[in-house]
Amino acid sequence: MPAKLIVGTQWGDEGKAKVIDYLAKETEIVVRYQGGANAGHTVKVGEDKYIFRLIPSGILYPRTICVLGGGMVIDPDAMFAEIEELEAKGIHVAGRLRIADNAHLLMPYHKEIDVLTEEASGAHKIGTTKRGIGACYSDKVNRQGIRISMLYNESFYTEILPRLIEQKNNFLTKVYNAKPVVFETIKEKLLTLREKIRDMVINVPYYLNMELASGKQILLEGAQGTMLDLDFGTYPYVTSSNPTTGGALAGSGISFRYLEDVIGICKAYSTRVGEGPYPTEIFGEEGEALRKAGNEFGSVTGRPRRCGWFDVEVVRHAARINGLSALALTKIDVLDNLETIKVATGYELNGKRIDYFPSCSVNDVKVIYEEFPGWQEPTSHITKLKNLPKNTRKYIDALAKYCGVPIQWISVGPGRESTIALK
Ligand code: GDP
Ligand code: IMO
Ligand code: MG
Secondary structure: EEEEEEEEEEOOOHHHHHHHHHHHHOEEEEEEEEEOOOOOEEEEEEOOEEEEEOHHHHOOOOHHHEEEOOOEEOOHHHHHHHHHHHHEEEEEOOOOOEEEOOOEEEHHHHHHHHHEEEHHHHHHHOOOOOOOOHHHHHHOOOOOOOEHHHHHHHHHHHHHHHHHHHHHHHHHHHHHHOOOOHHHHHHHHHHHHHHHHHEEEHHHHHHHHHHHOOOOOOEOOOOOHHOOOOOOOOOOOOOOOOOOHHHHHHOOOOOOHHHHEEEEEEEOEEEOOOOOOOOOOOOOHHHHHHHHOOOOEEOOOEEOEEEEEEHHHHHHHHHHHHHOOOOEEEOOHOOOOOOOEHHHHHEEEEOOEEEEEEEEEEEEOOOEEEEEOOOOOOOOOOOOOOHHHHHHHHHHHHHHHHHHOEEEEOOOOOOOOOEEEEO
């Protein structure tokens, strides 16, 4: 059963791409299954740094096929900008990219609506990446979206698109007093697009299940993280898709029977970008110091990421929902200089201990912390578990025990080589 799934266990930016890049060398096909250009997936190879938004992080291996799955919302402008950037760096994307015919197109008006909705929400804004994600998924759910396959049906341009644009313009002009979009401009854009992508568009469930049946290795690349999941995250401060295992199946179309491993990626501490509850957030100078040590600034928006301690309840929640078989613990080196490291080992709600992550009332939980002595020596150069400082190993062992999932990889730096495999 050769499909492996990589999911974020916290609020995104856990270092998923670093681990995907590390694992992709053994993989023939890498599939993104949800989200869109809200993702910022960083891979460092030597002195080169790549930040992927839509293209799967496996593209750096010259023989890997990369698939944009049906659960994605694809902004074609962002996709072509990314392809051009990669080609300019000598990474040949042509011929290795497949696009699901059931993926949705993210249109310029989705980005505009995202921005306008955030502005109109004032203190209740989500703090989105402004990439149009929520607006595009809303259209999908509302059956007003544009699937890639529709572009190849002539009646789409005469019967469906005019109605969609009329509805959009009603919304833009009447709700937001914004400028209408022009039907002819959008039609032309879509007609050009369909020729540019014609050779890449495929039926992804057919392709993937067939390749799996023939014994190929597939890696499913999640974007965002469990706590940003539309159903299992800190709603409404979430993204508009399901980064979790259920979303991986729905967004790729592979049969669950092929799923071998579900690998959860977690930082050795935690971060969050945007608004919403965050029980272990560290404020003030201590938070600032961690942000600096971890270089915690959004790779898409440049926004400073909120930083906090490792929260066992969050990762246990992720383990439960995703069926995690292993964890990859990243950015352990960021804690190198700390004297003491705190870990949230549980919550109290209304004076009672709870051992689950609550669906609401997250702001009301009292966090129970345990303190661990730091190691205060560098770890980035270390390649074997036994060479890590004793206190680092104690910290890692405690996290695995509390989370109830074995830690299989430890990442001590952004590069491929800074990875300790435990078996
Ligand atoms: P993703 O969205 O989960 O792929 O994560 P991002 O790429 O948004 O953010 C992770 C950041 O941490 C990137 O800048 C990575 O290069 C960096 N990174 C990943 N693993 C490590 C690590 O073990 N140590 C350090 N210091 N940086 C890391
Ligand atoms: P990767 O894949 C971290 C956050 C936004 C905001 C919320 C909703 O790099 O881990 P959206 O634009 O999706 O409607 O924003 O979700 N968010 C992320 N945070 N990493 C990401 O992706 C994110 N994608 C969205 O900051 O709080
Ligand atoms: Mg990221």
